[in-house]
Amino acid sequence: MSNKMWGGRFGTGPDRIMEEINASIGFDKRFFAQDIRGSKAHAAMLTETGIISSEDADKIVAGLDAVLAEIEAGNFSFKRELEDIHMNVEARLAELIGAVAGRLHTARSRNDQVATDFKLYIRDTIDHLDRQLRDLQLALVAKAETHAATIMPGFTHLQTAQPVTFGHHCLAYVEMAARDRGRLADARRRLNESPLGAAALAGTSFPIDREKTAAALGFDAPTRNSLDSVSDRDFVLETLSAAAICATHLSRLAEEIVIWSTPGFDFVHLPDSFTTGSSIMPQKRNPDAAELVRAKTGRVVGALTALLIVMKGLPLAYSKDMQEDKEAAFDALDALSLSLAAMTGMVETLAVNDKAMREAAARGFSTATDLADWLVRTLGLPFREAHHATGALVAKAEKKGVDLDKLTLEEMREVEPGITDEVYSVLGVDNSVASRVSFGGTAPANVRAAAKWWRGELGQ
Numbered sequence: 001m002s003n004k005m006w007g008g009r010f011g012t013g014p015d016r017i018m019e020e021i022n023a024s025i026g027f028d029k030r031f032f033a034q035d036i037r038g039s040k041a042h043a044a045m046l047t048e049t050g051i052i053s054s055e056d057a058d059k060i061v062a063g064l065d066a067v068l069a070e071i072e073a074g075n076f077s078f079k080r081e082l083e084d085i086h087m088n089v090e091a092r093l094a095e096l097i098g099a100v101a102g103r104l105h106t107a108r109s110r111n112d113q114v115a116t117d118f119k120l121y122i123r124d125t126i127d128h129l130d131r132q133l134r135d136l137q138l139a140l141v142a143k144a145e146t147h148a149a150t151i152m153p154g155f156t157h158l159q160t161a162q163p164v165t166f167g168h169h170c171l172a173y174v175e176m177a178a179r180d181r182g183r184l185a186d187a188r189r190r191l192n193e194s195p196l197g198a199a200a201l202a203g204t205s206f207p208i209d210r211e212k213t214a215a216a217l218g219f220d221a222p223t224r225n226s227l228d229s230v231s232d233r234d235f236v237l238e239t240l241s242a243a244a245i246c247a248t249h250l251s252r253l254a255e256e257i258v259i260w261s262t263p264g265f266d267f268v269h270l271p272d273s274f275t276t277g278s279s280i281m282p283q284k285r286n287p288d289a290a291e292l293v294r295a296k297t298g299r300v301v302g303a304l305t306a307l308l309i310v311m312k313g314l315p316l317a318y319s320k321d322m323q324e325d326k327e328a329a330f331d332a333l334d335a336l337s338l339s340l341a342a343m344t345g346m347v348e349t350l351a352v353n354d355k356a357m358r359e360a361a362a363r364g365f366s367t368a369t370d371l372a373d374w375l376v377r378t379l380g381l382p383f384r385e386a387h388h389a390t391g392a393l394v395a396k397a398e399k400k401g402v403d404l405d406k407l408t409l410e411e412m413r414e415v416e417p418g419i420t421d422e423v424y425s426v427l428g429v430d431n432s433v434a435s436r437v438s439f440g441g442t443a444p445a446n447v448r449a450a451a452k453w454w455r456g457e458l459g460q
Contacts, residue, residue, distance in 0.1 A: 022320075025078050027327045028085045032071045034120035035085050036064050038113065038196060041216035043104055049209050052103045060104050063097040064089070085117070086110050107208050109200035111230040111318045116196040118326070120217065122239050125333050126188045130181055132340040133246070137177045137458055139347040144170040144451045149444040151429050152267065152357035153366055160364030163429040166352060168442040171450050176249040178457075183242035191235035194219035198229035201317035231317040233307065233325050240304040240329060243336045247300040250339050254293040257346060261287045265360070269351040274342070289342045296335040303332035361429045365394045365404055370426040370435065379418045389416045403427075 154164035194214035210222035260267035375386035
């Protein structure tokens with residue numbers, strides 16, 4: 001038999017394979033709260049504009065509340081033959097209140113309904129992700145405060161470059177998370193227009209009040225073009241784009257945690273709660289949480305790519321292709337939320353090996369730039385000459401098997417006769433870090449000031 005919700009045009013029901021490919025209730029049922037919220041706002045507007053009676057609207061709203069209670073209690077039977085969340089809710093509403101339920105769909109279509117539901121869902125999800133990002137920032141700020149003066153090697157090309165502090169390193173990720181929050185906030189601002197009332201694609205002949213439904217649902221305004229309203233999925237693409245960048249940031253930190261926790265580095269120690277063991281090697285402590293955060297980035301980036309490909313060839317307005325906008329988005333945003341929770345937990349609980357960090361910072365000629373800067377400041381050498389002289393001194397120290405500060409003054413003067421014993425004051429990692437007082441630099445005083453500023457920005 002044909003689907004009684006839309007099948008007047010059809011004499012028979014869909015093939016089993018058609019039902020399989022067409023149904024979306026398996027994943028869009030998570031829209032239930034947004035769908036019912038939108039329907040209640042629509043019913044209220046239909047009453048206020050005189051399109052349906054207040055008596056009918058009261059029955060509809062009471063019925064929708066009953067449906068919501070059933071779903072939240074786990075007592076609702078989702079039916080695959082009804083395709084999606086919209087038809088499942090409407091069918092159950094009809095069972096509860098009778099034919100008056102059919103009045104709810106006046107002046108709307110599943111096209112504007114799903115666009116509204118999805119916008120409400122994405123908006124709620126952005127708000128949740130923003131809270132999680134703030135929690136991660138606070139965890140990183142706390143680590144930065146504790147380790148404002150903990151010296152570690154700073155790397156470029158994963159080669160020792162210059163000494164920095166671990167607190168400064170943590171604050172770099174606070175900055176990344178701030179940009180992530182900014183991108184999500186921007187996406188939220190732009191999506192906050194209501195498609196409800198655009199109907200199938202051309203609007204409606206009923207005297208609806210779209211401003212009223214937009215306000216009731218917390219939107220800034222209704223969308224201005226009915227064709228664009230039902231065919232737009234930019235809000236999903238923008239959110240996934242911001243999510244992909246955020247996941248990439250998390251992956252970079254996860255990669256560092258994986259590296260830092262290896263015996264070769266031994267910079268950090270993850271607790272049992274965020275590691276696993278081996279079924280055959282009893283000594284192993286695997287940073288699986290960090291590795292999985294790193295891996296889940298692929299799901300988020302993949303979801304963005306998939307939706308871009310879905311949308312790239314679609315003419316206006318709605319096409320069934322757009323049903324493929326949900327599963328990947330749900331999966332990606334779930335993965336990001338889980339990754340944020342895991343990363344926050346790791347940051348809060350990881351223990352820092354100050355001694356190993358400091359020893360590593362002192363290796364690899366990390367104060368070579370300080371030496372070059374001293375030659376410029378004290379001896380007045382052009383930087384390129386100072387760079388060349390420092391490189392020669394590094395080669396001499398490397399050949400001798402010692403660090404720069406272990407070269408004798410005579411050995412240094414063989415390269416640059418003007419060097420005095422004052423040079424040793426800049427060769428220690430403590431002096432190097434303390435000297436980086438430029439705005440945004442790694443000096444411990446800078447790190448403490450930056451952490452304090454971030455606490456203010458984060459409302460603490």
